[in-house]
Structures are given as C-alpha cells and as structure tokens.
Amino acid sequence: MEEGEKSPLLVQEGPLTSSRPGPVPQEERVWRAGPGGGPASSLPLGISCLKCLTFLLNFLFSLLGLLALAIGLWGLAVKGSLGSVWGAALPKDPILGLVLGGLAVSAVSLAGCLGALCESACLLRCFSGGLVAFLLLEAVVGALLVALWGPLQDGLEHTLRAAITHYQDDPGLRFLIDQIQLGLQCCGASSYRDWTRNLYFNCSSPGVQACSLPASCCVHPGEDGVSVNDQCGSGALRLDEDAARRVVHLEGCGPPLRRWLRRNVRAAGAYAIVVVAVQGVELLLVNQLVRALAVRPG
Helix, strand or coil: CCCCCCHHHHHHHHHHHHHHCCCCCCHHHHHCCCCCHHCCCCHHHHHHHHHHHHHHHHHHHHHHHHHHHHHHHEEEEEHHHHHHHHHCCCCCCCCHHHHHHHHHHHHHHHHHHHHHHCCCHHHHHHHHHHHHHHHHHHHHHHHHHHHHHHHHHHCHHHHHHHHHHHHCCEEEEHHHHHHHHHHHHCCCCHHHHHHHHHHCCCCCCCCCCCCCCCCCHHHCCEEECCCCCCCCCCHHHCHHHHHHHCECEECCCCCCHHHHHHHHHHHHHHHHHHHHHHHHHHHHHHHHHHHHHHCCCC
C-alpha cells in the first residue's frame, strides 16, 4: 500500500469513534425520557408542580360542586318537584339554583382537572373562561348585596309576612320558614299574631288548623326530642298571651333574624373574599400553565 493512500479501516474509524456514547447535555436528557426513544412531554419541575397544584384545586372544587348538586337533587326529590324540573316549565324553587350552581361549578372544575392532567391548552382555556364568568357573577352579586343591604333589612318583616301568607302554597317556602322559626325560636314576623294573615290558621277558617300555629312555633315541638308533634300549636291563637307563652314563642322572627344577619355578615364576607382570592390564584396558575404548554418543544 502506498504512503498517500489511507486504509478503509482508518476512514471508518472517525465516525465510529464520534458515535460512541458520551456525556449527554442537560437539555437533551430532559426530552429523551419518552417511550420508544422519542422526545418526552415531561415539563420542567416548576411547571410540573404548577400542573399538580392546578389539578388538586380543581379536583377539590369539582367535589364541592358535585356535593351541592347531590344535595339539590335530593332536596327536589324529597319535595316531589324533581319531576317538574325535567318537565315543561322550570319550577320557581330556590333549591333549583343550588342544582344549577353545583352543575356549573363541577363542569368547569372538571374541565380544569382534565386540562391539567392531559396538558390540554384548549380545556384549560375553557376553564379560564368559565372562571372569569364566575368572578364577574360574584362581583355583580356582591355589589348588589352591598347596595341593597339597607333596604333588605328594612323590608325583612314585610317579606316574612308575605311568606307566612303563602306558607302552604310552596313546600320550599314552608321548609325555610320552619327552619327560621325553629333555629331562632320565634314565631311570625313581628309577633305570633302575624299567623292570622294565613287563611288556614285564621280563626275564621273552617279547617282543622283554625286558630292554630305551625309546630315550628312551639316551645317544645318534639315529643321525644326527635319527632315533631304537629299538633303542639293547636288552638294557640285562642289563648291569651300568658297562656300562649307556655306553648309557643311570642316574639316575631324579624328582630332576631336581623341580629343574626348582622352577626354573620362579616364571616360570610370573609369566606367570599377567600373564595374569590383562591379563584384568582387559580386563574393565574392556569395562565402560566397554558404559556408553558405553548412554548414546550413539540
């Protein structure tokens, strides 16, 4: 072999030597973890923590939404108005608001869970839009409550009298009045005599409830501490105040309900601020996650 010629083995030695495994750069190691030797879709550590936090927060809110939905459906089923929900017209039932609210919260939170888990920017954007809608709705409701707080308190007794008049017409309204009277140990709006406005409890009524009061007005409504004696307020409107005081509560629910609202309005406001703050933080986290997914290598 002449001196100027090169051996074929020496020609192939360079590529073989350069293809030998050596230290892999950090960037290359990050994207080599995928199955089959392809690039992996794993995010950096900080973004992975962001993804997990977003998933956990949305999972918690989805559970709360499903709980509210279940309670609302149970309430409609107990009241017998569940069939009318799926019928022609929607009933004017406050529990229906709980059902719709729980359904909306669970749906939006589920979109956030799936978006974070599957790293789907489309689902995360849908979740962000729903969260912005919730924040706007909460801002409108809060502004209305602040603006109408005084008139709402002033018209509280008038609202209670109107509810007493329609006590038998709506099971949801009847349940609400009974819970107020049992919880605050009161009866009527300004006094127990407000129940004479109800046609069934008025002494001129021909029915069996004439001159009576609901069991929720009684001082001792339960027979054995558990079951309620529906006849405990029978004939209470015929008694004088001294005799009626031993059977039913004479004070109306207007003043104690107003005091209860004043005591709990600060706690309710603090809870609302915490919820809005959590939603705002969650919106920022989702936006950061969407940006990280957008700049990730394909």
